[in-house]
Amino acid sequence: MWSPLLLLLLLTLACAAWCRVGAAPCSSSLSAAAYRVQLRTAWTRESFPQHYPEWRPPAQWSPLVGRSHDSSFVLFRVGLVASAGLKLFAETGRDEGLDGTQGERGVLDAFRATAISAGAGSTTTAFFVDGNHTKVSVISRLVPSPDWFVGLDSIELCSGEHWLPSLTIEGHVLDAGTNNGLTFTAPKWATHPQGKVLPLESGLLPPGASFHYPHIEKLPPIASFHFTKVREYRVVDDQRSEVMPDQQLDGLQPAVKQSANKSVNSSVSSVFRSLPPASPQLLLPRGDKDAIVNSIVDKYRRRDGRKLAQRPAATKPRRPPRDCRVSHWAAWGPCSKTCGIGETRRVRQVVKPARRGGNPCPLLHQSKWCAAEPCAAFFRWSST
Incomplete structure (x- = not known):
């Protein structure tokens, strides 16, 4: 039976071992x-x-x-x-x-x-x-x-x-x-x-x-x-170059560490590894953080470019032509003359204009002659 003191000791050792190789916080340059x-x-x-x-x-x-x-x-x-x-x-x-x-x-x-x-x-x-x-x-x-x-x-x-x-x-x-x-x-x-x-x-x-x-x-x-x-990409600084995928967010599996048995001097190797862990290990010049980030960006975009190239181009369906739509004729207006021969008009409105080569709008104005009462004679001509 495990004693509480022994369990606490094991837990402390496990935590110390994890922290030694743990991922850098997001605010870190690593x-x-x-x-x-x-x-x-x-x-x-x-x-x-x-x-x-x-x-x-x-x-x-x-x-x-x-x-x-x-x-x-x-x-x-x-x-x-x-x-x-x-x-x-x-x-x-x-x-x-x-x-x-x-x-x-x-x-x-x-x-x-x-x-x-x-x-x-x-x-x-x-x-x-x-x-x-x-x-x-x-x-x-x-x-x-x-x-x-x-x-x-x-x-x-x-x-x-x-x-x-x-x-x-x-x-x-x-x-x-x-x-x-x-x-x-x-x-x-x-x-x-x-x-x-x-x-x-x-x-x-x-x-x-x-x-x-x-x-x-x-x-x-x-x-x-x-x-x-x-x-997420993380750099692990250790005497051994270790790669650790994200284990803290999104419920991913426990960290899978890979050791690169390389000797180092006073500086440490910087190794980035992208998720999932199936991608090959990426080794870059030690201490050159800009080179690491630029390499990741280039690799990520090349991969996305290949996916886009393999994906068939989406063809947007062509919308059919739309003919012009007009309202019904309004009632005929009043005659332009109160006596004699005049003119009356009626109109209709555009409801929707033609689009994409549809039929244009028909005539929107009509006029016709109208007759009122004969006009009274204001002048009489003499016969002489």
Whole structure:
């Protein structure tokens, strides 16, 4: 029978052995992770019926653009004036001017997801974080709009000592403060001086604005951002290079350690291993953390590229043509003359315009002669 003292001693020894080879906390420079972000949009006529854009162009979203970074980098911030790159993105959807080139100015990874071609839909991409770059910022523009977008600023993915397994955050409409337009299709009218990035609040908008809904206190979320940790990388510093997959999160199996019987000097070997443990061991120059992270990023993207190449290209079904639809004729109007021969007209309205090569709209106006009472003679000609 095991005595309590012996059990406590064994437990202490086991804990000490695990801590000796345990994984570095996410805030350590010896830790990195790959995340997947999904933007789900809910811009529908049911939720936002006022001025809902249906054509030229219909409601849709720009590509999702993001940066993983440290505390020194700011992609956008509510209450601050938008940068020139954010102004260009908020007004046009072009992202080439945005701050934060990969590997510079506090940015670890610059990433991009495909555009969403409808008001409601989703788009997904992956990105990397490490112990020195634990935050993520993302933006996507509403199309059409003057300068409106949704985004998250400096979301922290490292909680305590662990990378967050998942995170969901609602997205509300933000005004970049660069354009005075109040409706989705308003003409371009630059704001001088440029305003600050602020949330669009229905109660502060004038009547006629596309997001003016006076019957509600706060606009419902128009999108949501979903972050999921898909892989975690850890460096184990020891006289033996050891590889340990993630055992602390998501209920994974106990750590499987692999020893690389290599002698080392005063410095230690740095070995990263991705999950699952089936991938081959990756050996990189000792002490060169940047080389390790860059190698992981390249390998991950090459693998995803192969998967995309093997996947058959999705063919979007072509929508059939839509003929123009018009209302019934209105009643004939009054005669243009109160006496003699005049003209009367009737009209009908366009219900839905033709699209995708459909039949054009028929005649919308008709007129015909109308006869009233004979006009009285005001002059009499003499016979002489």
